[in-house]
Amino acid sequence: xxxxxxxxxxxxxxxxxxxxxxxxxxxxxxxxxxxxxxxxxxxxxxxxxxxxxxxxxxxxxxxxxxxxxxxxxxxxxxxxxxxxxxxxxxxxxxxxxxxxxxxxxxxxxxxxxxxxxxxxxxxxxxxxxxxxxxxxxxxxxxxxxxxxxxxxxxxxxxxxxxxxxxxxxxxxxxxxxxxxxxxxxxxxxxxxxxxxxxxxxxxxxxxxxxxxxxxxxxxxxxxxxxxxxxxxxxxxxxxxxxxxxxxxxxxxxxxxxxxxxxxxxxxxxxxxxxxxxxxxxxxxxxxxxxxxxxxxxxxxxxxxxxxxxxxxxxxxxxxxxxxxxxxxxxxxxxxxxxxxx
Numbered sequence: 001x002x003x004x005x006x007x008x009x010x011x012x013x014x015x016x017x018x019x020x021x022x023x024x025x026x027x028x029x030x031x032x033x034x035x036x037x038x039x040x041x042x043x044x045x046x047x048x049x050x051x052x053x054x055x056x057x058x059x060x061x062x063x064x065x066x067x068x069x070x071x072x073x074x075x076x077x078x079x080x081x082x083x084x085x086x087x088x089x090x091x092x093x094x095x096x097x098x099x100x101x102x103x104x105x106x107x108x109x110x111x112x113x114x115x116x117x118x119x120x121x122x123x124x125x126x127x128x129x130x131x132x133x134x135x136x137x138x139x140x141x142x143x144x145x146x147x148x149x150x151x152x153x154x155x156x157x158x159x160x161x162x163x164x165x166x167x168x169x170x171x172x173x174x175x176x177x178x179x180x181x182x183x184x185x186x187x188x189x190x191x192x193x194x195x196x197x198x199x200x201x202x203x204x205x206x207x208x209x210x211x212x213x214x215x216x217x218x219x220x221x222x223x224x225x226x227x228x229x230x231x232x233x234x235x236x237x238x239x240x241x242x243x244x245x246x247x248x249x250x251x252x253x254x255x256x257x258x259x260x261x262x263x264x265x266x267x268x269x270x271x272x273x274x275x276x277x278x279x280x281x282x283x284x285x286x287x288x289x290x291x292x293x294x295x296x297x298x299x300x301x302x303x304x305x306x307x308x309x310x311x312x313x314x315x316x317x318x319x320x321x322x323x324x325x326x327x328x329x330x331x332x333x334x335x336x337x338x339x340x341x
Contacts, residue, residue: 039245
């Protein structure tokens with residue numbers, strides 16, 4: 001099976017398995033786990049932040065950030081397709097008591113300064129005010145778009161002019177940095193916190209990192225405890241995360257495979273796929289008379305797995321367990337599925 005459902009499906013490498021087996025550990029609640037401490041220090045340095053917090057998942061990290069930055073009843077500004085709003089089980093109101101005010105950011109993927117200004121609500125006797133701006137890079141639902149730094153900076157500046165902090169959901173943040181040839185620390189220059197996953201393109205079996213100023217991370221650590229995310233001898237999963245940080249540069253291979261995949265899909269009559277920025281390929285099957293579900297089902301029967309993502313759309317992700325030969329084999333099988341429909 002060639003599994004293109006997500007870059008979360010990767011298996012840990014032998015080096016990661018050895019690192020887990022040999023990891024020095026301690027009780028992380030007491031800050032005694034040396035592997036976790038090293039991971040947090042390296043991740044903070046990579047992201048250009050003062051401190052970082054190891055969390056079990058990207059969703060937990062985003063929700064911790066929202067709860068840490070905001071007060072109950074405040075509003076949060078985000079794109080209508082943002083992961084924090086669309087794919088995190090309504091966590092914003094459930095876990096933080098915050099109400100989202102959504103914006104249509106379109107192909108830009110992050111709001112313009114004018115949208116931030118229009119969406120901002122000042123606190124007064126009747127209204128709780130805007131408490132946070134959430135940005136996303138890469139943007140998952142909009143096709144793995146790598147958002148240029150200047151757009152992030154402009155949105156963040158508009159928020160900061162109104163004393164609104166900015167959180168960057170960067171589950172695939174390092175994909176964006178590689179695609180744009182930007183230093184990660186430079187990309188976060190004007191945001192107050194950033195979340196990035198170790199368990200996607202970097203290939204770790206579990207875990208994400210939330211980074212920001214030291215005082216923010218201290219508060220976030222308490223919220224992690226509240227959300228049930230405090231861990232004990234977590235070095236066993238932090239050690240593979242440390243190994244995964246060595247995989248940043250090779251994300252470019254995933255991007256190249258994704259471009260080849262899109263090129264091949266466009267050559268199949270009835271399919272169309274925009275050239276991707278990173279490792280996510282969105283393919284439309286309407287021209288072939290197939291729904292996304294029908295295309296996915298037909299290809300799964302041919303040992304190629306990917307996810308329906310709309311009535312006539314599917315999402316395919318390249319990752320470190322998919323090589324160039326896998327891409328060519330997948331294209332042959334997808335072509336056969338379409339021709340046989």
